[in-house]
Amino acid sequence: MLDIYKIREDFPILGRTVYNKPLVYLDNGATTQKPRCVVEAMVNEYYSVNANVHRGVHFLSQQATELHEAARETVRKFIHARSINEVIFTRGTTESINLMASCFGQAFMREGDEVIVSVMEHHSNIVPWQLLAERTGIRLRVIPMTDEGELCLDSYKELFNERTKLVSVAHVSNVLGTINPVEEIIRIAHAHDVPVLIDGAQSIPHLKVDVQQLDADFYVFSGHKVYGPTGVGVLYGKEKWLEQMPPYQGGGEMIQHVSFERTTFNELPFKFEAGTPDYVGTTALATALDYVSAIGMDQIAAHEHELTQYAMQQLDQIPGMRIFGRARQKSSVISFLVGDIHHFDMGTLLDRLGIAVRTGHHCAQPLMIRLGIEGTVRASFGLYNTKEEVDALVAGITRVAKMF
Numbered sequence: 001m002l003d004i005y006k007i008r009e010d011f012p013i014l015g016r017t018v019y020n021k022p023l024v025y026l027d028n029g030a031t032t033q034k035p036r037c038v039v040e041a042m043v044n045e046y047y048s049v050n051a052n053v054h055r056g057v058h059f060l061s062q063q064a065t066e067l068h069e070a071a072r073e074t075v076r077k078f079i080h081a082r083s084i085n086e087v088i089f090t091r092g093t094t095e096s097i098n099l100m101a102s103c104f105g106q107a108f109m110r111e112g113d114e115v116i117v118s119v120m121e122h123h124s125n126i127v128p129w130q131l132l133a134e135r136t137g138i139r140l141r142v143i144p145m146t147d148e149g150e151l152c153l154d155s156y157k158e159l160f161n162e163r164t165k166l167v168s169v170a171h172v173s174n175v176l177g178t179i180n181p182v183e184e185i186i187r188i189a190h191a192h193d194v195p196v197l198i199d200g201a202q203s204i205p206h207l208k209v210d211v212q213q214l215d216a217d218f219y220v221f222s223g224h225k226v227y228g229p230t231g232v233g234v235l236y237g238k239e240k241w242l243e244q245m246p247p248y249q250g251g252g253e254m255i256q257h258v259s260f261e262r263t264t265f266n267e268l269p270f271k272f273e274a275g276t277p278d279y280v281g282t283t284a285l286a287t288a289l290d291y292v293s294a295i296g297m298d299q300i301a302a303h304e305h306e307l308t309q310y311a312m313q314q315l316d317q318i319p320g321m322r323i324f325g326r327a328r329q330k331s332s333v334i335s336f337l338v339g340d341i342h343h344f345d346m347g348t349l350l351d352r353l354g355i356a357v358r359t360g361h362h363c364a365q366p367l368m369i370r371l372g373i374e375g376t377v378r379a380s381f382g383l384y385n386t387k388e389e390v391d392a393l394v395a396g397i398t399r400v401a402k403m404f
């Protein structure tokens with residue numbers, strides 16, 4: 001069992017009040033709070049190591065480079081990639097998927113080719129493909145889902161044809177909490193010789209991820225959702241694919257030799273990392289990954305599972321409660337509406353009670369259309385949330401509902 005109260009001491013922000021009420025932070029799907037060690041890693045690096053990485057002969061530059069490359073190794077271990085060549089640092093999930101649309105698109109997709117996504121994708125796994133579609137004439141195919149929020153695998157199988165070039169789906173839905181059967185999704189795609197990109201933005205903080213076991217061709221995530229800093233993220237890709245893809249942006253770091261006649265590119269992973277990287281951010285991301293690893297991903301998953309089960313039970317007692325997403329495999333995200341109370345009103349009034357939830361379409365408007373609603377209230381739990389906080393949420397919702 002985790003000592004959650006001890007863990008909470010690592011997160012100074014959890015001790016603050018809002019509107020004179022203790023903060024109940026249930027917006028972890030949007031971003032997580034940072035433990036002291038992550039912030040200290042950034043402060044320490046800026047105060048005592050800071051220098052640009054990779055090209056410097058001097059002491060500080062070499063030390064900063066060592067930290068940055070050690071962070072890459074920490075990420076490799078965390079997701080169990082085969083090689084550090086497969087770990088590309090980006091600004092986050094969104095940039096990783098845009099890189100894919102741009103570079104995988106250029107290497108492997110032509111007019112009329114197809115990418116399969118699902119109806120529950122975040123906009124950042126829809127719009128980059130739509131932009132590519134506008135540029136090149138590719139097409140999106142969409143996996144439907146059941147009313148419980150599970151992807152229809154039979155329909156998925158029928159989407160494949162000789163024009164299918166990529167499958168790109170979320171591991172965990174940021175609205176429904178559904179844990180998609182990505183292993184099976186990948187197995188089916190591979191039977192058609194189609195590679196798979198997994199959007200791990202909502203799985204990386206909650207589940208143990210092993211890219212080799214999944215056999216994922218690409219896996220992307222953001223540091224800030226896993227207790228790390230904003231502005232850094234990862235694109236994992238199998239070397240055989242990355243080797244064949246052109247660079248994303250041009251600039252420093254990604255070149256081998258530049259002349260006006262002919263420029264050659266750096267090897268992996270640097271080919272995809274133009275410009276000065278956020279080397280302080282990568283150190284802090286590694287610190288965050290070490291932090292959750294020390295607690296144990298299995299322990300975190302078990303705690304969050306228990307919390308989610310408890311919350312679902314308690315929320316279901318509230319008259320007029322409608323929960324969206326009742327998949328058998330569900331992560332710690334709960335979207336709901338109560339009676340005809342507008343999600344924005346519910347969110348605003350909960351905020352006054354010190355309870356931070358998210359309201360709206362959660363960057364998943366096609367999913368809202370599928371559900372026939374405009375938005376939901378979303379409570380999403382992290383490793384530091386407690387049953388008392390679930391009770392505060394339930395009491396808060398009950399109080400707000402009585403006002404209407």
Ligand code: PMP
Nearest residue numbers: 092093094122124170174201222
């Ligand atoms: N995909 C999913 C499933 C997400 O939940 C999010 C963040 N809400 C993103 C992608 C985008 O992540 P970021 O804004 O960190 O790039």
